[in-house]
Amino acid sequence: MTLATHWHYWVVIALMMTGLHIVIARRNYVKKLMGLSIFQVSVIMLYVTMGKVAGGTAPVYVMEGEGHDAVPNLDVVYSNPVPHVLMLTAIVVGIATMALGLALVVRIKESYGTVEDDVVIEKDRAEEESLES
C-alpha cells in the first residue's frame, strides 16, 4: 500500500508547494521571504523523514553500565544521524541568509518607498524611459 508507506512525503510536498506558491504569486517581498522560510522548513522535513527508521529512537546512545564503564547499547535501533546534522546547520544558515534578505528588503523600501514587486518594476521602467528620452 503506497498511501500507508508514503503519505509523509506527500504531505511534505504539499507544504513545500504552499511555500513555493507564496514565493511566486505574492508581490510583497516580506511575504515572499515568509514563503521561502516555509519552503525551507518543508525541505528540511523531507530530509528528516528520510532519516527516520521505523521504531528507531533519537541517535543519542542508550548507555549501559555506570560511570566510566558505560558502553552504548548498539542493538537499539537508532535513526540516521546524517540528515539531522546536515539539517540543523542548514536551519542556522537559513536564518542568517534570511536576515540578509530582510536587510535587502529594508534597503529597497528606503530607495523605492515600497516593498511591492510590481511597483518596484514600474518605477525602474519609468526611470529607464526618462533616461532614454
Add this chain to the structure above:
Amino acid sequence: MTELPLEAVLFVFLLVVGIVVGRLRNLFGAAMLTGIFSFLSAGLFTLLTAVDVAFTEAAVGAGISTVLFLATLALTDDTERESERSWLAIGVVSLTGLALFFGTFDMPAFGDPDAPIHHGVGRHYLMHSWDEIGLPNVVTSVLASYRGYDTFGELAVVFTAGIGVLLLLRSKAAVMGAKAKPIPVRSRAPYVREMPIVRAVAKVMLPFILLFALYVQAHGDFGPGGGFQAGVVFAAAFILYGLVWGPRAVQGIAPERMLEGGMAFGVLLYGGVGVAALFAGGTFLDYSAFTPEHPSHGQHWGIFLVELGVGITVSAVMVVIYFVFTARPRPRLPKRKKGALAPPRLTAVPELPVETPKEGSS
C-alpha cells in the same frame, strides 16, 4: 505505530498555518504565524526523532526569525497590497508538485531500515563513533568531527551573512560613533519597560535562559544541544533584554565592538583548532592528533573548542543582526489613515486599541 495520529494532526495544522500565511494580508499577523509554523514543525521533528533539529528549529524559527520579521515590518509596511490571482503561478506550482509526487513512488517506504540512505556512512557513524570519538550523542560526533569541514563552511556562511547585514544596514551615524537621537517622549508609544509584569517576568527568566544556554553548550556531547543551539538561545536572552529595556541597554553589557570581535573570533577559533591539528602532526581538523596515545581525549578537546567557536559566532551574529535592524532609522511614513493598525515597534508595545488620550482633554 502509535505516534501516527499525532503526526497527522501536526501535519494538518502545518498545512492550515501555511495556507493562512499566504492569504493573510496583515503581515504582522503573518509573521506571528510563521513563528507558530516553526513551533509546530519542531514538534514534528521531535516525533521523527530528530531531537537536535527540533531544538534548533524551536530556538531559531520561533524565536529569532519572528523578531527579525517584526523588525523588518517596523522599517517597511505592515500590510500587503492585494495581488491578483495568477493562474500561471498556480499552474507552475501544481506541475512541480505533481512531478515531485510521482518522484516519491521510487522512494523507499517511510521508516524502511533497508533504505539506501541507511547503508552509507550513517551506519558507520552509529556503529563505530563510540570507539572513534567516544561521545554518546552521535549527531555531535558527526557535526564537529566526522563532518567538521562542512560545519566550518556553514559557520563561515553564518559569519558572511552577518557581515553582509552589517554592510547593508549599518547606518552612517553608527559608524561615526554618533549617538542616535532619542525618540521624543510625546510621539512614542509606552515602552515595554514601563509595564511592571513584563519587566518582572523578563528579569526572573533571563538568568535561567543564560544558564540554559551554557548547559546546552556544554551538554551537547551527551544529549541534544551544541554550539548552534546554545548560540541561538544565548542570543535570544540578549534580544529579550533588548525588547524590554531597549537596544541601548544591551549595548551597555555587550558593546557592538565586542560582538563584532566575537563574530570573527568564533570562526578563527574553529579554524585555529584545525590548524593546530596540522601542527600536531595530523590532518586539518583531525583532533586525534592532539593526544596520539589516547585519540578520544583529543577528540573531546577538539569538539569542545570547535563547538565553543560555533556558539560564540552564532550568538554574536544573531545579536549584531538584531542591533543593526533596530538601530536603523525608520523611514518617514506617509500619514496613516484613521483607524489603520499602527506598524509594530520592536522596543515598544504595539499600539493597542486601549488608551488613545486626545490632546487637549485629560
